[in-house]
Amino acid sequence: MTPMRLIALDLDGTLIDSAPDLSDAINKMLAGLGMRQHPQAAIEQWVGNGVVMLIKRALTGQMEPAADPENLAGALALFADLYEAHVYERSIIYPGVMDGLEQLKEKGFKLACITNKIKRFTQPLMVKTGMTEYFDFIACGDSFARMKPDPLPLLKTAEHFDIEPAKAVMVGDSINDMRAGRSAGFKTASVSYGYAGKYSIEDLNADYQIQTIVELVDLFYSECAGRS
Incomplete structure (x- = not known):
């Protein structure tokens, strides 16, 4: 088996339960527009395809909006200001994340965060959570021309480290994380929590299934330790 050298991790739903603050900002945006608000459980299902799609879904109440709402631009601007000001108030880091990142870093893995969240929100969130120091590279939703499920961010990340995707x-x-991983030639690992929406962990069809980030150490270090 090829030893892993690069561990790339999603952000929302994998490292951080950001739904509480996202939901607050969405509903404050909707209230400001005089529109009906949504329960957090519904908003959680809309996370993962970038901020523009999130706002389209919030405005229409549809998972796959047929057209752009007329008030999309104004809603985006309002949401951005609201969310940026309160990006880490009720959100929480998932159990095992900080220990896992520390152990992976100590073992010599290269760590990257690959998220569809734009840099304007990702950067302050990573700083406030104390995660920045663990990551060698952070790819945001606006870092490249395309985002997950397209493999481009993953391929560019591997290229940054000069590490072949198979490692x-x-x-x-x-499902976006898994599709991007497979398309890029990465191995894939799905967490048992997060915002998978209509998909079960079995539906994600990952190479590995984990309960916490800490498990990645036992999964990959024995392989990694023997690399040249």
Whole structure:
């Protein structure tokens, strides 16, 4: 088995339960527009395809909006200001994440965060959670021309480290993470929590299934330790 050298991790639903703050910002946006608000459980299902799609879904109440709402641009601007000001108030880091990142870093893995969240929100969130120091590279939803499920962010990340995709794993909670990983030639690992929406963990069809990020150490270090 090829030893893993690069561990790439999704952000929302994998490292951080960001739904509480996202939901608050969405509903404050909707209230400001005089529109009906949504329960957090519904908003959780809309996370993962970038901020523009999130706002389209919030405005229409549809998972796959047929057309752009007329008030999309104004809603986006309002949401951005609201969310940026309160990006880490009720959100929480999932159990095992910080220990897992520390152990992976100590074992010599290269760590990357690959998220569809734009840099404007990702950067302050990573700083506030104390995660920045663990990551060698952070790819946001606006870092490249395309985002997950397209493999481009993963391929660019592997290229950054000069590591072949076969020696990398994409860790996430969603079908987009798994599709991007497979398309890029990465191994895939799905967490048992997060925002998988209508998909079960079995539906994600990952190479590995984990309960916490800490498990990645036992999964990959024995392989990694023997690499040249």
